[in-house]
Structures are given as structure tokens and as C-alpha cells.
Amino acid sequence: TGTKYGCGGGGCGACTVMVSRYDPIQETVLHWSVTACLQPICSLHGAAVVTVEGIGSTKTKLHPVQERIAKAHGSQCGFCTPGMVMSMYTLLRNNPQPTTEDIRETLGGNLCRCTGYRPIIDGFKTFCNVRTVNSSNGKCCMENSNSHNNESDISGELFSMDNVLPLDPTQDLIFPPELLKKAERLCFQGEKVRWISPADLKDLIKLKAEYSNAPLLVGNTTIGWFQEEVHPSIHPSKLRTIKWRNNGVTVGAGCSLSVLKDVLLQGIEELGPEKSRVYQALVQTLQCLASKQIRNMATIGGNILSANPKYDLSSILAAAECTLHISLLIPSILFLTTNSLLQYKYNMNFSFHSEKLIANPCALQWEFVSAFRQAQRREFSFSIVNSGMRVTFRHDSNVVENLDIFYGGVGPTLVKARHTCKELMGRKWDEKLLVVGTQLLEEEIYVPPTAPGGQEEYRKALVLSFFFKFYMQVTLELQQKVGMNDLPLEYLSALKPFKNEVPQANHSFQLVPETQSSNDPVGRPNVHQAALQQATGEAVYYDDIPSVKGELFVSMVTSTRAHAKIISIDASMALAMSGVVTFISAKDVPGQNRRLWFNNPEELFAEEEVICVGQIIGAIVAETREQAKRAAEQVDITYEDIQPVFFTIEEAIEHQSFFDPKRKLERGNLEEGFEKADHILEGELYMGGQEHFYMETQGLIAIPKGEAGELELYVASQHAAYTQEVVGITLGIDSNKITCHVKRLGGGFGGKVMKIASLSAIAATAAYKTGRAVRCVLEREDDMLITSGRSPFLGKYKVGYLNDGTILAADITYYSNGGCTLDESSFLLDFIKKKSYFIPNLRGHGLVCKTYLPSYTAFRGFGGPQGLTIIESVLHEVAARCGLPAHQVRDINMYKDEKCYTHHKQLFSPHDMVRCWNECLEKSDYTHRCLSIKQFNAHNHWKKRGISIVPLKFGIGFSKGFYNQGAALVNIYKDGSVLISHGGTEMGQGINTKAIQIASRILKVPMSSIHIKETCTGNVPNAAPSAASFGTDAVGMAVKDGCEKLMRRLEPLIKKHPQFTWQQLVSKTYCQKISLSATGFFMGPHTSVDWEKSDGNAYYYFTFGACCSEVEIDCLTGDHKNIRTDIVMDVGRSINPALDVGQVEGGFVQGIGLYTIEELQFSPEGVLLTRGPSRYKIPALCDIPPQLNVHLLRNADNPHAIYSSKGIGEPPVFFGCTLFFAIKEAIAAARRERGLSESFPFSSPATAEKIRMACEDCFTRMNPPDRKVKTKPWAINV
């Protein structure tokens, strides 16, 4: 159960394991972290594989890595945790005293969607000897996490590492001696594939002659899966040798990128900075190429021979004039010139022997080499454009003797700027050369508008920007050598690439009162109840449940058309395939083929017509996953396209295609407001959607019990009761025969509320038809395609404001793209009510657009981030127009009076929001930093900084009032142990931990005596979904109620026998025939809004907060770095500060993704292009601000919720918008300097492409209009 499967393509790190091999060259055993999903089992002959279960367990002994990640609160849902543990474990095996930089590098390829990475790093930092200093306060990071603040009841100590297990390398597993074998030829014969591992190079060449069509497979990081019939694999050590020579280094093609990097680093040290320029450029590229795990597997030969223009190495190797030695089928060595790289096509039929990196010492002094790359995410992301450049000068001059410029990512192969280089040779390296060179490059490097991947204007801008950077780098060096004109000082910062750093944090939270019993855990930062199980890989997720006898697998067949009539479905080919049991579609559904939610039906299987690409039409049921997947691809569906078909919000407006209900909220007199205003502003903001990217994809196991139609479902659902109901309706079976079990989810974020019910109904149909258990596990690509995510939004506004920035009137229409069915989208429009600002005259319209895209659904924040961003954008724009700082305009418009009414007339006090705002201004040192930023911007032309602060008022509770309820069952057993069942779902947020803390307080038993096994519809019926940040409120109150009922029953005996221990008390109670089982129930408030009257209590209460972020942008590439974020959050009296801080950080980091890097792209045909982690980037460790400070507001009370706490799951996502607005500020600073308007169109997410193109300059303007041919775009904004 340890090693997890999150993507299957090396892109998430969840499957990380350690592979150890004996290396005959170094005569030692080497340990590598690798992604198991890309490791063919045959390739592991002779290797020892250690998984998370192998290093420690809760039953025997924990490994310190497991213990520390758990204790530092680094495991929330836990799905990424085994991978994190194994990456760190491997690092410690190789280096028991790592630096923080080692840890950063090691974890760069392990994605986590829950924690925000900071607690993981904090736990692992305890292995470092070096005491890292926090730049904000000069304190050691270890001191920070353990220190007490001056205010006596405030603490920063979320965890303590007292009494943790020491790292003892002598206890590590030994390498099995039987694996110290000499390589031999091996042959494995599979059903479809033959695998041959050659003994040595000679053997390989012989094999290659015999099986000429079989590709070589070395690291398998490009090939990834097998398609061919035969696959020889190589690992002869000869291909991995590295030899330093007088004129450079010769690297075997089988040398891994990690080894290459280490060897080059040594070389750099020995050669010194001047002589090692080629190696420095290579190392710079290797540092951000893929992840540690991939670099451990990937080889230099594979990287070059894959001939993928997005791969980074070819451009720099070519520029550095490296020589490739190619061994053809006969064992003679051919030389392949660098120019041949330009014609590489995938899978050329030769084996590549070695790579020779030449750095000619004679020319070194006058030779300059650089590499550049820009990607969606700074690390662990393919480059959009990469480049290698080299120039040599005539001795003692600035006259160009030789110039080589190569680009990857601008065409189907590596591209050499041949003409430009030729023209510039013999010229002086000065501004004239820059101007001519830029013009020549612009003409020569043509990225056609039809280029795969799109972004042609951006790629073009990068081509020129890289050249400009190279020009500046070389000029800087030449200045010292030949006394050229100085580069303007404000240009210099553009030469430094952003440095990825390890996040550090300051936290503060209020300690429990001194009067609170030390046995009472409420309010204390207890560790997540299952953290140790998660860290050891013992925690069971639905797909960890072993197969039951006769189990089948179901794989979905989805529509490839956006709007079409289904003419025919032919599954005959699929049915004839081995292992296939049956094909199911609408006609196999015994009950109703639809999922109903609030009178909105959604077909389970499309019957007559498809309304989006990715809609489920049928499903193949087969003996194994692979068989089901393969067969699903063979189902032949004939369509007849139907009109209309459209995908974007704008198109939906044109077609007036909206779902009902349409929302409207009005207050004051809009016309009067506009009349009184000094200015009127009209504008719009578009915000793209977001994929949940929970690390565990959706799925379930449906097990028919064979009696009276009973069915058990082990399902990843946030709403088990709804799943149960939908399955019942589908099968025509009463709910009492269907039991849903949810042990835990590997992340949910709103994505596992609705869609999983449909998947469950389909799997249940398969189980019903076959009478056998059926497992369904969506592949990442299918999950992204079928289940969709957060809806894109468009806000169109007209506002009237005064000269001081006060908004008098606003008329805003919010359009959300709902996709092809309504799902939960109508509730998303409730965000209209969440604003932190008082606008006296307001009209808000909310419309859900009906388009032909997969149906969007709930996502953490539930429309809040999108809706709130639109009003923030209005304020930002008003501030820019009034020439005022944005924070001042926000401040002036904020709710401030002690008693306020929302726009729907709900009474509330913004007191704590104002406190959060003021504390955030103070803690972030906002005013002072604004000045520093001004100075920075004045002194830096190509790098700019921006800062932004926003307040937050976020309504908690379901707007559908009846959902505001919770139920629990509390059982006390005769031995005194307690079992709680409740209706919530544990998905990392810590609902179980908080429930146990609450029960422990009331029952006065230690947390260790209380257990929560699972969520089960058989124990707690009709539960509301775990969503709307309301889970703990509802469940906590229900648990409290159940426990209090029990205590009332025990009370007489306690009074009578005050000396009794808990066990004695329980035993006595049992003997007196008093029930030791009680249900608890919480009837929450009835929330509801009368939309006609714009009146009603929409929420139970509000969670408040404020957030301030600073960023720096590179105006030449569009890259940005998050510098620092400060959050002050009002969570009332926190039940568990560690869990709450975890939610704040994790939510904020999801917001980083939403507002800056996560971009979903659809083709003009409505096909989701960004499926999987290779194309869709969620925040990785490199995206976390080096300073991420979270403070929980002190003395904040909330009479409405359990123990005065507040719901916190969703609100912090919105804080990601501070980065968006800080980036906007930074761009505005750049534009101001260039004499451009500070008002410019800018939509979310603020990707590198958008940042670069908004920082208009001579390079972006060089794309002549006649080249801007109107063609079909690669992707559309939906």
C-alpha cells in the first residue's frame, strides 16, 4: 500500500522509491531515487528496490524520516507522503548531513497538493547540521519553530522535535550480496513485448543488428510505455564512463543526468570560472531540468536522441560545439557533427556511443557560452523555448570571430540561427551589433502561428530576449577585458536568474488558557491522527484495497466530439480482445440512466447525443486494468456533428445560452450613485479555471454481495450519502442495501462531491451486470478530462467612483462557464455575497453559461476566489486611475462599522476583518516595503517588484440551509476504548483529528483511546458533503452532542464513584444495562437568501483574514518569483492551530497555482489539451515564497461554531490573488518606465507568457503586422 500512483508519467513523484545498484566502475553501491511508474520491472534485474514499507513501520520501528514528516505536520491527505519520505530517505542514504539546498533539490520533483510544502521542509530540515538564518528576523529557522513570542500567550511552536529518533545510518538496510553480480544477457518474454538486456556494448551492437527496429531503452523517461514488439535495454557500464581529457570531457551516452551534473560541478571547481563556462551553462540547465528522480534515470544519450525540441540539452551542447560519437550497427565509431543535431528525428536507428564535451583551453579566455530556458514553472517543467549561445572573439578585442546560436522549442527540430550568426561575424560586439542581430533573428527565427503549443508571439519574444540577455552577459565580461562602454547599472539584475530557495516561516497562534487541563487537547497543535500511517505507507486508500476474488476493471469510453448525435456504437473489436468481459452503456442501466441533483439531471451514459468531449458513452469491463484500457480505445463510435457548438463565455453570451436560475442582487440606487460619481469606469476581467489535481485520482471498488441486491462501495467520495443515493437510483435498489465506505481521500478540494457519484453508478452497473466486483481507477488524463474543475469566470463591470477612490456605485455581471450541465454551478454564484467592501449602490447579476465543455463543478472556495477577484480588480483599476496606492482604495471601501449589513442584508461585524487587515499591514512591514520596492524598481530596468495586500470576508456554511447539519455515532466499548463514526470525510483537512480532540475533551479520555475507522453510510446516514468549510463545524458539534449524551448517562455513576477509573466506570455502566452508544446530531442554522428581495442570511458566519504578497518579475522572460507572503487569519479559537495553519498555507498555495501558473488549455474543437502533470503545472516547491508567514488572529471569538472556532478550508485560496495583483503592479512599474499606460488588459492566471507580453518593449513590438496571419489558434480562452 505504500508506493502511490498519481500520474504514471514521472510527473508527480508519488511513486518514488529507492533503487540501489552495485557500480562496477566505482566499486560501490549507489542509491537513486526514481519514479517507480517509469521503471520497467525487467530493468530492475540486479537492483535492490526499497519502498516506504521497507524503511520503517508503526508496528516495528519508524524511520526518522517518517517520524519527522509526520510530527512536523507535513502529511495532510498523505497521498504524496510516501514519495516524499523515499526522496528524503535516499538523500540521507547518500548524505546523512544534507544542506537545505540538498533537500530543496531532492524534493523538487515531489508534488503535494495539500500542504504548501513548508511543513515538509521544516520536518526534514531537522536533519541538517547547518543552521539556516531567516532573513526576516535573523533567527535560526529551528529557533523560529520552537520559540515563544513576546506576548506570553502567543506561540510559534507548531511542533517539537524533542524526543525524536536520531538518524542512525548503521541501521540502514544492507545491499543484498547476491545482487553483486556481473552483467549477463537476459531475455524476458511478455505477452506483447520481448525485453533483452545485453551483457555489454558488443552484445548490444550484435542485438541491434538482429532487431534493427527495436528502440533502445535506457532511462525510459521518454519512451515511458511499450508499443513495440521487442525492446532491448542497455546498461553496459561502458556507456556510462566519463573521462576527463586535456580538451574536455567524454561522457558515455548511458550516463545519467544526475551523474553528469555532479561530474561537471567537480570539473567547474577544478577548472575555475573562466575555463568552465560550458560546464557552468550545462549545470545551470541541468539544475532545473525535470526532477531529481528523472535526472537519476534519464540519460544524456536519451535526451539528445529523443530529438524533442523541448528538451534542453541539445541547444547548449550544439552551441558548445560538442562532438557526438555514433556507433552504427557495426562496431565502428562515426562522428556526428553538431549540425546533424538539427536534422534529428525521433528514433533514429543507431546506437549512440558517447558524448564529448569540448572546451578548448586555448580559446577559453575569449570564448563565452550561455544557456537559457523559460518554462511554465521554473523547475520540473519542459521549456517553452531553450537556447544555447556561444561567441568567440579575436584575441584582445571585441570583434566577433565565431558565433553560434541555437534554439529549441521554436520548430520541429533544434534550430540554428545560421544566417544571423554568419552576418554578425567580424562585427564589433556593441549596440549596433545588438540592433542588427535582433533584427536578423527576428527575420530568421520564424515561429508560425500554427506551431504546436501555440504561444508564437511569446516564443518569438523569448528568442530575442535571450539574445539580449546573452549580449548583456558578454558585454559585462568584455568590459573588464577590452574596456567597452559600461552596461547601465540598472540592467545588471536582468542577468541573474531567479534563485529557488527553501521556504522559511514565522507562525503565531494563541496558546490555550493556563487554566485548561493539560489532558484537554482542544486548541493544541496535535499531529494529524493518521500521519504516522501515512508516512509509513500503511494508510489505506481505496485503490490500496487488495483485489477481491473475481474482481474486474472498468475503463470509460468517452466522446471525442463536442456536440454530436451518436449514430452507432460498435464494441465488437473491443469485445474480441483478450480479457474483455463486457461492454456497458445506457441500455445496461437497470434503473435510471441519470444523476439527479436539485432537479438537474445529468446522463450517466450519453444515449443519443453527446454534449462535450470527454462525456462518458460506455465502458469496457475486463479482467485487468491494462486489458480494459486497451479495449476501451477500440470501441468505435460514429457521430454526426450537430450545431451549434461553442465553448467560450463570450460565445455563450452571443447565443444567450444560460442555465437557470439567473441570480440578481441589488441594493441602493444605482443611477443616483453613478450620477454622484466623479468618474465612471467600465471594464472586464477574465479568470481561467483550475483542475483539482488531487494526488489520488477518482475511483472506487463496487462489490456485489450476492444477497438481496446488497452492494458495498469503497469509494473516494466527499459525499458518501449522495453516492449511495445515485447508485440506488441507477440500479433501482433501495439505499438501505447500498453501503458506501470512505476510509480517507488522497485530496478532494470539492472535486469528489458530485462526479464520483456518476463513476460509482457506472461501476455499480458493471458489477450488477457481471455479478462480480468491479474496480474503477481513473488515469490522470481521464480524470482531468471527465471530471473537470473550477469554472472560468468573466466579470463585466461599470463602476462610479470619487476622486479619493470611494466606490459609489457598481453594476457587475458575473459570467461563469458552467460547461454542458449545471452540476453545482448555480451555487457558485453565491459569491456575489462575499465581498469585503461596502458599496452603497450595487447591482450584481450572476449567469452560468451553458457551453459544450465538460461540466464544471465545485472547487475549494466555490466561486469565491473568482467572484472576489473581480471586485479586487475593480479596486485595483480605480486606484491606478486615481493615482492612489491600491491598499488605500481598498481601505477606504472596506466594511468598517461595528455593525454592518451585507448586500443581502445579513448583519455582521467586520471588527476582526479590520484587525486582520491592520495586523497584516504591520506584520508585513507594508509601508516600509513599498518604499524599498519603489527604490528597487528605480534601480532595475528589466526586473520589477510589486506588492499587494487584500482583506477577506468569507461566508461559511451551505447556502442550501438544510445541508447545515451534522451527525455522529459514538460507541464506547467495554474496555473503555471509543469508536466514533461521523458523516464527514477525512481528506487531509484533519476532520478526524479535530473530532477526536473534541471527544477527548468531553469524555476526558486520552486521544489515543479514541478511534475513527471510516465514514460509512451504514453507520451515519444522510450526511451532508464535507464541503463549504463546514465539515468540522457540523461534525464537531455532532460529536460533541453524542459525547455529551453519553456523559449524561455516566454522570450518576461518576458522582457515586468518583474514584473510578474510566475503564471501571464503563464496565459498571455496561453492567447496569445503560447504553454505551449514542448518536449525536447538529441542527445548524437555516441559511437562505430571497433573491427577489436581495434579503436573507446567506451564511452562518464569516471567516476573516488579510494577506500581503511581494513578487519580482523578469520583464524579459516573464518569469516571476514569489518573494514573501504574510497572512493574518481569523479562525476564531482554533481547535488545532497546526491543522489550521496547514489549511491556510495549503489553500494559499493552491491559490498560487490558480492565479499564476495553472492554465487549462482547450483546442478550438473543445478538447482539453492540458491533461496530466507534463502540461498542467501545479505549484511545486520552487513556487513557494521563501518567506511564508501565517499568523492566527489572537482573541478572536465566534459564538456560532464549535468551541468558538471557525471554518478555514476554503477561504485562503483567494489569497493567491495577492500574487496576481503584485505581478500587475510590477508590470505597471515596467510600463510606466517605458512610457506606457498603467492600465492594461491582464487576465488570470498571470503566466510567464502574459507577464512577458504585458511588459511591452522593443522586442515584443518587433513582430511585424504582416506576419500576424489569422489562423486557427492553438488554444482558446473558454
Ligand SMILES: Cc1cc2nc3c(=O)[nH]c(=O)nc-3n(C[C@H](O)[C@H](O)[C@H](O)COP(=O)(O)OP(=O)(O)OC[C@H]3O[C@@H](n4cnc5c(N)ncnc54)[C@H](O)[C@@H]3O)c2cc1C
Ligand atoms: C517528468 C519528466 C520531465 C522531464 N523534463 C525535462 C526537461 O525539463 N528538460 C529536458 O530536456 N528533458 C526533460 N525530460 C526528458 C528527459 O530528459 C529525457 O526523457 C531523457 O533524457 C531521456 O533519456 P532516457 O535514458 O530516459 O531515454 P529513453 O526513454 O530510454 O530513450 C529515449 C529515446 O532515445 C533513444 N536512445 C536512448 N539512449 C540511446 C543510445 N545510447 N543510443 C541510441 N538511442 C538511444 C531510445 O531508443 C529512445 O528512442 C523529462 C522527462 C520526464 C519524464
Ligand code: FES
Ligand atoms: S505516479 Fe509516478 S511520478 Fe506520478
Ligand code: FES
Ligand atoms: S498531503 Fe501532499 S498531496 Fe495531500
